[in-house]
Amino acid sequence: MINYRLLLIVSLLVSALAGIGLLRLDFDTDVVRSLPSGDKVIADGLEIFAHHPIHDQIAVDVMLDVDDPDTLVEAGTLLEKKMQDSGLFAQVGSAEFGELIPDMALYAARNLPLLFSGEELDQMVAPLLTAEKIKTRIQKLYQDLNSMEGIGQAEFIGLDPLGLKDLVLARLAPLAPSLNTRFFRGALLSADGQHLLVTARPLATGTDTDSARKIAGLIAESSRILNEKYNPSGRRITLTPVGAFRAALDNERIIRHDVQLALVLATVGVGLLLLVLFSRPLLGLLSLVPALAGTGAALFAYSLFHSSISVMVLGFGGAIISITVDHGIAYLLFLDRSHETKGRDASSEVRAIGLMAVVTTIGAFVILSCSGFPIFTELGQFTALGIFFSFLFIHSIFPRIFPTMPPGRDRALPLRGLVNSLYNSGKPGFVAAVLLAVGLLFFARPQFAVSLESMNTVTEETMAADALFSRVWGSIGERITLMKKGGGITEIERENDKLLAKIEQDIDQDVLRAAFVPSMIFPGRERGVLNLQAWQNFWRDGRSKRIEQALSNAGAEFGFTPDAFAGFFSLLDPGYAASFHPIPEKYYNLLGILHNGKESGLLQFVTLLPGKKYDGADFQQSYGKDASIFEAAFFTRRLADILFSSFTTMLVIVAVSMALLLYFFYLNLRLTLLTLLPAVFAYICTLGTLRLLHHPLDIPSLMLSIVILGMGIDYAIFCVRAHQRYRDVSHPSYVLVRVAVFMSGASTLIGFGVLCFAEHSVLKSVGITSLLGIGYSLLGTFLLLPPLLDRYLAGENKRSSMQLDNRDITCRIRHRFRMLEAYPRMFVRFKLQFDPMFKELPRMLAQRKHVATMLDIGCGYGVPACWCLEYFTQARVYGIDPDPERVRVAAIGAGERGRITVGWAPDLPVVDRPIDVVLLLDMLHHLDDATVSTLFKKSYMALDHQGILVTRFVIMPSGRPSWSWHLEDRRIKIAGRNPWYRSGEKIAQMLQEAGFMISIHEVSEGNPELVWIVGRADKE
CATH class of the missing domain: 3.40.50.150 (Vaccinia Virus protein VP39)
Known part of the structure; x- marks a missing residue:
């Protein structure tokens, strides 16, 4: 007898709860949020990701298949115009920077006394002061004046005839994507002249998939328009965009596809399994109801405390259906019998056997939520809620939907016979399991491969685009980014002066290869005073007179007037008094200075290139006290160390806590060890198999080791409790319990198994690891436990009977x-x-x-x-x-x-x-x-x-x-x-x-x- 009215009402209510939850939640595809933020290195990286403009910036490589820089620049200009007109970008191109360079060059020429340290003057300026080099320099200036390149150069010649400003501007080189680039007509070209770089900053974040789709469409349309223009003349333009938007699009498409595939295949697979194991197949299908109800209620409850949920967590919808279906299966198996049954009685039996299994599973997911990884915190909370609500549904709602059930008809169920045969395999099955574990034990040495790439999956086209960009423009991953905060520009300048002094020492020691700090061009007062003193000391002892004479003689030879270099001569005057001004705000973006959006003050980003003696840990120790640092290689290594230590520790904590929990549940050490045995068997076999498959333990595998322990031990608890409760393996209720365990394991294997076919690396790794872990847990439960439990009971009876006669x-x-x-x-x-x-x-x-x-x-x-x-x-x-x-x-x-x-x-x-x-x-x-x-x-x-x-x-x-x-x-x-x-x-x-x-x-x-x-x- 089924209360269809209540079933319909509950179904509508669950659908409403799920719908409300989905409407209240935003779907998050940003994998960066999944990183732990408790460690200084990781926290620094996440903070830099959040503030650095390059994190959301996109870059487009414009490639021309012939050597024609003019056409390449023209194509780049057309692309920039198209992007500006789209309304998708806050800033397009580097024209702003190109316009600033002349102003900065003029500033440098006027402030040369402030821009060189004593060491730089000796090493870089002194070699330029020989009579021969001065004459060569003046000759070149004369030639430039007679060509187009000399237009507008008169003021520069007067202030800086030696070209010292060029030495200053060369310090900007580390800001370019590659040291082997050049500017041509205001555009940045590659060394071979066939690639042009267009950069843009979107209005939306790089992980906004709606904006990303529009940007991708814009690039594709621009490519079509450019080729329509240049193809008739035999030129082909290729646009290759890179940036966070591509990864966001790829991840969304791949994950959505995987989620849909997992949900459909898991539901269909579990449904077919239920059809062949229930005497009333349609009744078996209803065991999905608690799982669906638990998932819907979990979505609603989760939305009450969170505003967003990762789409990857939703990918576990299929897995949650298979995880929480076990109690629904057991309940309906106790209900679907050849005699009349009552819902309350079925609930009592399932609760008596399975309560501890629910506690351990929820405990595993709750502990997972304490991992420090936001994405797995979400997973732990969401899944624990789903399992809890599913269990609550089974024991509060199901008995009202199924108050009584009439006798079912006898129907051949051959799969049940297979389950019983496997469970009763006895000594042969036990020996086979032991031999398998011993054989795989030799390979059960974990290999760890923890990297950010394992948390992200992109298409081959995106990987090819990244490879092209790295080859042409250099890899940003080889650079070090340092971020400092300041209350205002004066504080930023003061901190930059200190930082530059430290960096110069590390460059001398080959710890760093190159760097750019704004103090190299805009020194603060302290650095400026020191540089001015060094400048004045450098030109003493008649050096200024000799250089003035050499310049005058060379100038006269090539027709320059006697006062042509008066501006430069005034800088050599011992009485020269410099004026100090804050960095003009128009240079902020060029120099890596940003307003701190959510807080007051400014942010300073400094780009560094590591040298031969660079060591990430030492650099972090030296610079990390008052700055945030990101260096990809060290960040990844640190992440691996944190994951390994934290999850190894957490796994030990979970294992010990579960062992203690089981002991307090049983108050019997032997039963506790027997319950843990299938989990130990599963870990040995899983690690050995992963090694044979050449599948290292990545981030998802490490995370799910705890989940596997929590879920896999459920099967052992069910069987040990059934052995305690029913005593005889042929007891009808014991048969139902092991069938329920098999169905639970098989449905879980289906739920996780479908993830093995996922494209996304995280979901695929989850599928492989969980499939092996849960599969071996089920195998260990069926092959190891029955003979050991029989031996335990027989041994207890024999031991107790021998000791009983003389007891009170x-x-x-x-x-x-x-x-x-x-x-x-x-x-x-x-x-x-x-x-x-x-x-x-x-x-x-x-x-x-x-x-x-x-x-x-x-x-x-x-x-x-x-x-x-x-x-x-x-x-x-x-x-x-x-x-x-x-x-x-x-x-x-x-x-x-x-x-x-x-x-x-x-x-x-x-x-x-x-x-x-x-x-x-x-x-x-x-x-x-x-x-x-x-x-x-x-x-x-x-x-x-x-x-x-x-x-x-x-x-x-x-x-x-x-x-x-x-x-x-x-x-x-x-x-x-x-x-x-x-x-x-x-x-x-x-x-x-x-x-x-x-x-x-x-x-x-x-x-x-x-x-x-x-x-x-x-x-x-």
């Missing part, structure tokens, strides 16, 4: 419950230790010397019944209790000498002989007067002559009730029932009315809130 009655009672789960074992232990019942019970039973048959009404876990079996070694006990779980435990405790059934007082179990003793212990306060009266009468009729009824019951205390009394009272009321407290006199009267003679009536010595009464049935 308490130990013998606990022995009966030794193989049960922790809670009933601890209940038995504490009840025997702290309940005064067992000290007082012998006296209550003393008047009945021979006891062969006993009846325990409301037996609970059967502790008093088992005590009686040990006290009366030839007796048999019959018990009833309304709680099926307590009946199960009591039946195991009573063993072959007992028969415990589910029932409610005043009903009595069917007994084929007279009863010697009836026990009514701590249960009368659950029954109303009419029920108690009927129960007493039925008990009297069932008892043999002089049989006794022993009851202990709770009274309303005269003073302040104890905490245990309050706890019991509250428990009954929470269950929706009313407690019935009666005085001893009232109970005695009711017993007498039923025909009993009262032989004992006393308050318990150990608890004044409990009263003992013994009634004897004198029937002759």
